[in-house]
Amino acid sequence: MTDTRCGYVSLIGEPNAGKSTLMNHLVGAKVSIVTHKVQTTRARIRGIAMEDNAQLVFVDTPGLFQTRRNLDKAMVAAAWSGANDGDIVVLMIEAHRGITPGVEMILDGLEGRIHKKQRVILAINKIDMVKSEKLLALTKEMNDKYPFEETFMVSAEKGFGIKELRAYFAKNVPEGPWLYPEDQIADVPLRLIAAETTREKLMLRLHQELPYFLTVETVGWEQKKDGSVRIDQVVYVIRERHKGIALGPKGQTMKAVSIASRTELKNLVGSEVHLFIQVKVRPKWENEAERFTEMGLDFSDTRK
Template sequence: MNEHEAQDFRCGMVALVGRPNVGKSTLLNALIGFRLSIVSPKPQTTRHRILGIANSEDGQILYVDTPGLHRGARKAMNRSLNRAARAAIAEVDVAIQVIEAGRWTDEDEAVRAALAERSLPALLAINKIDKLRDKEALLPFVAELTERHRFDEVFYVSALKRKGLQDLERGILARLPERAPVFGPDDVTDRSERFLAAEMVREQLMLRLDQELPYATTVEIERFADREDGLAEIHAVIWVERDSQKAIVIGARGEQLKAVGAAARRSIERVFGRRVFLKLWVKVRTGWGDDENALKRFGYTD
């Protein structure tokens, strides 16, 4: 890239922030064209800041998917998620608050308050517009919302249907600094395959376990190696907080654990583009979700 091209090229970091379950991870995946962040219908599926890279002729957008900012953070895990989201806001050039079409809650209000602490461009992305039958009902909702809160621009999107994304990208690029790209043209994230493998195992736990149990689980990769036969060999431990939870994750005759492993292996193979040998164990560590040392071991850092 020559000097003239660098002057026209834009690059910067963009935080996707919002309360849990508004579709931030689905939006990230749609914007970068790659299934990077895991997705489930359960809130607080995202537990880490995840960088996704979108390249175009005009710029390189470094999207940061964040855990949902939420209230009632009693456990150390919940406090860690909130710190991670707030830290992302402090690092970026542009912030996008993602909300659900037609809904504005106390937690949305808290997210807007966190954004107001920094003087940076703040865009509003109203997601899930595909679920609204009466689109005109949004007009008074948005008018009242933008009267109370300043947003530099409002965008209507459907992350699931990939609608409105070009306009959103245009609005983002217009507010990024002129800067040479940070990553290569084929990069999609700065996260390792080891991290992505753990997330894809955890995604299956989120999808397959009922009620509160997924929040008592985390995944640690103990071995990750490329074998001579071309397989990626992955050994992963699923940590839970009680023996009763271990029994549920394993299931009768080990069927639940087998189903989690088979689905996770298929997901990992699609993303990695090679065959995978995946071995899972389930172990108990009492109260890991409220143990700062355990959280650091499992990668939950600010």
């Protein structure tokens, strides 16, 4: 086919700006985990959608923020790397928060990281939370700060503006052959999706700082003769007391997490799932290259 288009669309922004929610709407399926907590997305997740004759590969990146830990550094490096991959870069900001110091930092970063062939657009999210006068003023102020090619008003949660965004992407990604089968919706290993699904359920149930000090790995994936799948996972925490919190009284928290994760994974793989989760204390997992590889991150980025 010579009249096809295909390209990468990178979504960047501050933590919790709505990038994962937007990508799930653009793809039409849940391919990236979503919680109310900031810094939920850790790795670059690719979702795929078809629009007319165009195949759109969306790159959901970790939020951009001031780094402290090794994990933070690797996440931010992955976000900027994802931005560099995009034929189109979408900066998402929240309408009600406006131009925060974090947004200013991202605008400064765009100046030195975006090459001339990339299209950069602005997506103002959560527009239902502010009045139109404020939206117009914010649009003008942002475009005065950076020469965005287009500005779109969206509500990622409610799906408003999705049709217009997809039409723009389909028209402006480069001409070329499709990179994936027409029915594929994600370019992420199932083992990683399974781990991220369980981590999402943990983040939704656990409070305060603990969700940021744990990671989940899929250590076993076995297809049974009856068509079912056995999945073995390990939740790593950094302190012994964190293990008790993750398990919950008499193991009830982990039991609830396992049920919720298994239900979602069953729909994902299309067969019965037998999920087994262990919780282990690993005080220095954030300094282990293997843990970062399992998350789809590059440990060498923590040394920069």
